Amino acid sequence: MLSRLQKYLPFAKAGIKISTTYKLDFLCYRFGDMLEAIITYFLWLSIFNSSSSNRISGFSFNEMKLYVFVSFFISIIIKTGVNESIGEEVKDGSISIRLLKPINFVNTYLFTEIGIRLLQIFLLGIPIIIFITGSYIIFKIKLYYNFLYIIAFVISFAISYLTNFYFNVCVGFSSFTLKNTWGSNLFKQAIISFASGSVIPFNFLPNVISNILQFMPFSSLIYFPTMIYLGKYTPYKLLNILIFQIFWLIFFYILSKVIAKVALKKLEIQGG
Amino acid sequence: MQYIKLYKIFVRQYFKQLLEYKLDFIIGILGIFVTQCLNIVFLWVIFSKIPSLYGWNLDELIFIYGFSLIPKGLDHLLTDNLWIFAKKTVVSGQFDKYLLRPISPLFQITFETFQFDAVGEILIGVLLLIKSFNIVYWTPQKAILFILTIPFTTLIYTSLKIMTASISFWTKKSGSVMYIFYMINNFAKYPVNIYNFVIRFVITFIIPFAFTAFYPASFFIRGENNTFFYSLIMISILFFLLSLFIWKKGISSYESSGS
Amino acid sequence: MKNNIIEVSNLNKVFKKQTKSSNLISYLKTLILPEYTYFQAVKDLNFQIPEGQIFGFIGANGAGKSTTIKMLTGILQPTSGNIVIDGYNPQNDRKEYVKEIGVVFGQRTQLWWDLPVIETYFVLKEIYQIPDSEFNDRLAFFDDILELRKFINNPVRTLSLGQRMRADIAASLLHNPKILFLDEPTIGLDVSVKDRIRQAIKEINSQKKTTIILTTHDLRDVEVLCDRIYIINNGQEIFDGTLEKLKSSYGSMREVVFSVDHINDIEKLNYKLKFPEIEVYVKDNDIHVIFDSNKTVLPELIKYTLDKVVVKNILVNETSIEDIVKKIMRT
Numbered sequence: 004m005l006s007r008l009q010k011y012l013p014f015a016k017a018g019i020k021i022s023t024t025y026k027l028d029f030l031c032y033r034f035g036d037m038l039e040a041i042i043t044y045f046l047w048l049s050i051f052n053s054s055s056s057n058r059i060s061g062f063s064f065n066e067m068k069l070y071v072f073v074s075f076f077i078s079i080i081i082k083t084g085v086n087e088s089i090g091e092e093v094k095d096g097s098i099s100i101r102l103l104k105p106i107n108f109v110n111t112y113l114f115t116e117i118g119i120r121l122l123q124i125f126l127l128g129i130p131i132i133i134f135i136t137g138s139y140i141i142f143k144i145k146l147y148y149n150f151l152y153i154i155a156f157v158i159s160f161a162i163s164y165l166t167n168f169y170f171n172v173c174v175g176f177s178s179f180t181l182k183n184t185w186g187s188n189l190f191k192q193a194i195i196s197f198a199s200g201s202v203i204p205f206n207f208l209p210n211v212i213s214n215i216l217q218f219m220p221f222s223s224l225i226y227f228p229t230m231i232y233l234g235k236y237t238p239y240k241l242l243n244i245l246i247f248q249i250f251w252l253i254f255f256y257i258l259s260k261v262i263a264k265v266a267l268k269k270l271e272i273q274g275g
Numbered sequence: 276m277q278y279i280k281l282y283k284i285f286v287r288q289y290f291k292q293l294l295e296y297k298l299d300f301i302i303g304i305l306g307i308f309v310t311q312c313l314n315i316v317f318l319w320v321i322f323s324k325i326p327s328l329y330g331w332n333l334d335e336l337i338f339i340y341g342f343s344l345i346p347k348g349l350d351h352l353l354t355d356n357l358w359i360f361a362k363k364t365v366v367s368g369q370f371d372k373y374l375l376r377p378i379s380p381l382f383q384i385t386f387e388t389f390q391f392d393a394v395g396e397i398l399i400g401v402l403l404l405i406k407s408f409n410i411v412y413w414t415p416q417k418a419i420l421f422i423l424t425i426p427f428t429t430l431i432y433t434s435l436k437i438m439t440a441s442i443s444f445w446t447k448k449s450g451s452v453m454y455i456f457y458m459i460n461n462f463a464k465y466p467v468n469i470y471n472f473v474i475r476f477v478i479t480f481i482i483p484f485a486f487t488a489f490y491p492a493s494f495f496i497r498g499e500n501n502t503f504f505y506s507l508i509m510i511s512i513l514f515f516l517l518s519l520f521i522w523k524k525g526i527s528s529y530e531s532s533g534s
Numbered sequence: 535m536k537n538n539i540i541e542v543s544n545l546n547k548v549f550k551k552q553t554k555s556s557n558l559i560s561y562l563k564t565l566i567l568p569e570y571t572y573f574q575a576v577k578d579l580n581f582q583i584p585e586g587q588i589f590g591f592i593g594a595n596g597a598g599k600s601t602t603i604k605m606l607t608g609i610l611q612p613t614s615g616n617i618v619i620d621g622y623n624p625q626n627d628r629k630e631y632v633k634e635i636g637v638v639f640g641q642r643t644q645l646w647w648d649l650p651v652i653e654t655y656f657v658l659k660e661i662y663q664i665p666d667s668e669f670n671d672r673l674a675f676f677d678d679i680l681e682l683r684k685f686i687n688n689p690v691r692t693l694s695l696g697q698r699m700r701a702d703i704a705a706s707l708l709h710n711p712k713i714l715f716l717d718e719p720t721i722g723l724d725v726s727v728k729d730r731i732r733q734a735i736k737e738i739n740s741q742k743k744t745t746i747i748l749t750t751h752d753l754r755d756v757e758v759l760c761d762r763i764y765i766i767n768n769g770q771e772i773f774d775g776t777l778e779k780l781k782s783s784y785g786s787m788r789e790v791v792f793s794v795d796h797i798n799d800i801e802k803l804n805y806k807l808k809f810p811e812i813e814v815y816v817k818d819n820d821i822h823v824i825f826d827s828n829k830t831v832l833p834e835l836i837k838y839t840l841d842k843v844v845v846k847n848i849l850v851n852e853t854s855i856e857d858i859v860k861k862i863m864r865t
Binding site: 041 | 310
């Protein structure tokens with residue numbers, strides 16, 4: 004097992020190298036993204052101030068603040084460029100280098116990504132700690148420390164990361180024929196940010212829509228981990244949710260293999 | 276005149292490519308369209324829970340939101356190439372060729388591509404304005420002001436992009452800096468009184484995106500901020516001149532250090 | 535007597551680079567107190583180029599060639615010195631000046647990547663405001679010598695390297711410039727394409743009387759094309775003159791090649807002791823010796839070598855221009 008993992012070590016190292024080269028750029032882009040979360044925070048603040056009751060759809064303002072920032076940080080960490088790198092490598096043919104190696108080539112992307120993330124999580128870690136302490140003072144956010152929930156959150160978060168990764172592998176292999184990757188990305192992003200619950204918690208939506216979205220795979224990306232962090236579920240419900248998340252992870256894992264196979268076969272026929 | 280002719284060639288070429296990649300183009304527009312629609316759904320959901328937001332009702336918010344998309348979309352349509360410039364033109368050494376041509380490098384770079392995807396933003400902006408058309412008490416005067424406002428609000432976007440793009444003359448790349456400043460435009464989509472003092476100050480006086488949407492829109496809706504138009508003209512022109520100045524400084528730095 | 539179209543005097547360029555540190559503390563220090571290192575890329579160049587000349591500008595990588603070309607084309611500001619080209623100062627009069635020059639960088643295209651070649655010519659026609667009739671005449675002329683017709687409707691990104699170079703050369707000449715800068719025009723091309731490009735350059739020079747400044751690493755280009763060769767090294771001039779002058783100054787250079795069985799034998803030879811003035815290098819199983827026939831006696835050299843090692847074959851060559859230039863640059 005360990006020796007199997009060792010084969011992927013060079014890919015993780017390459018990822019670390021990539022992220023050290025672009026660390027400043029990365030931080031700037033994420034800072035830009037954070038502005039969006041700040042706007043959402045102020046929007047919710049004014050919404051709660053304009054409401055006659057303290058709770059809206061079961062959320063207190065404190066919980067809402069946490070929801071906004073936790074979901075934002077999850078969305079940043081699970082972000083992946085794997086669909087674009089697959090698209091580019093298929094187009095310029097460099098994917099064949101990966102295929103020649105006697106290892107699972109989808110996992111080579113995963114380990115490069117994890118390498119990239121390692122430094123980025125560290126880079127983000129400092130601002131996040133500053134931010135959480137700061138927000139504790141400025142926004143008066145109360146943090147929840149419950150051992151069970153934290154463990155469940157970490158597991159749920161990890162599944163969210165992998166689900167998003169394999170989903171994007173599927174996207175990468177099914178959309179590499181498009182020239183306008185910017186447009187298709189935006190389209191995907193819009194749908195996912197809504198269906199994952201990062202724009203608005205599902206509880207605010209009409210019941211029917213909320214139920215549908217909860218059963219879709221994207222709820223696993225942001226909504227469930229965040230709600231677990233907020234301590235919104237009983238232990239029994241928690242277990243159900245984790246099983247549900249694992250189901251979708253396996254689904255996308257298998258789907259990515261199938262799509263990759265079909266796409267590569269097509270590529271061979273084209274001789275590209 | 277020469278510049279207009281040139282621009283026509285760029286646009287004509289763009290449309291030829293468009294026909295070649297129809298699907299891409301539709302996806303691009305759809306992407307923008309869906310992004311903005313979902314934001315409106317968000318507002319709509321919120322307003323099912325509360326009667327008004329600091330005194331603004333849903334229709335008024337839709338008007339402000341729709342208004343914000345017009346300059347944003349126009350700038351996106353016309354000057355999208357500045358993003359490419361900030362991300363790779365200097366670092367790849369491609370800037371030299373612009374200096375070797377007898378017309379303004381800034382003109383060539385700004386207008387070299389024509390980004391039709393932006394129609395998605397303009398379209399939904401117009402639809403939202405039509406939807407909330409009735410909340411404004413329209414007079415001929417207001418209608419004229421409305422039309423005059425658009426080029427100046429667009430100029431704020433473009434100037435900001437030129438300024439941040441110029442940074443790459445010193446640092447080779449400035450896409451990330453441009454991104455931070457550009458993202459601030461999202462603050463303008465909502466009434467400024469939902470923000471705290473610091474943010475309000477920044478988007479009014481330092482990076483004046485509040486003038487691209489909220490101030491003009493609140494004038495049309497409520498007649499507030501009567502003097503917005505003069506301040507808009509002043510601020511946008513000042514901002515534009517500043518951006519030209521930084522661009523010039525950037526070019527002369529490039530000339531002495533090379534790439 | 536021809537007029538000098540380019541006059542360069544006392545040209546210098548010093549680059550100032552901020553010292554970067556990977557160490558975080560010293561990095562923060564340099565943010566407050568930046569430290570600079572200076573690098574002189576071009577030192578005191580002086581030359582004049584008469585109208586219609588093909589000027590071969592030669593030097594190793596990093597010798598200061600492209601810095602000089604950038605200063606001549608107005609992209610880079612000299613630290614000191616004077617450049618007058620066709621009456622203009624390239625930096626100060628840029629907008630007017632660039633109408634008089636055409637520039638081709640072999641490494642990257644001037645054309646619009648996604649546009650068909652002919653469309654990029656239409657764009658250039660507007661940029662340089664070329665009248666219709668002249669535009670058509672020139673296009674026909676270039677089509678003649680560069681054979682553009684086959685690919686003129688294809689987007690630039692689909693062209694082969696050779697096609698792209700031909701398209702680029704035509705593009706740089708559409709506005710009929712007096713001076714053409716060619717930076718590595720044959721780089722990466724195969725032999726037959728190189729030949730065709732050289733023919734075209736010759737044709738353009740003789741028909742349009744265009745002054746051409748050519749930088750290249752391929753000295754065949756120089757032999758075929760250039761009236762004059764200018765060699766720089768470490769930013770300084772080390773040779774200026776015609777091909778004949780180069781050959782006669784260094785023409786007594788010869789090369790002798792010994793094929794040996796054991797290449798390690800070269801250690802037994804110790805040429806430097808007996809013949810301090812010669813150049814030796816090893817390629818495959820051959821020992822190449824470059825020497826000046828005025829200083830070194832060939833039979834002596836051969837005898838010395840045969841005495842020391844087993845030699846399978848001996849070959850004596852006239853030195854190629856490439857060897858000469860290599861030799862000049864090393865000294």
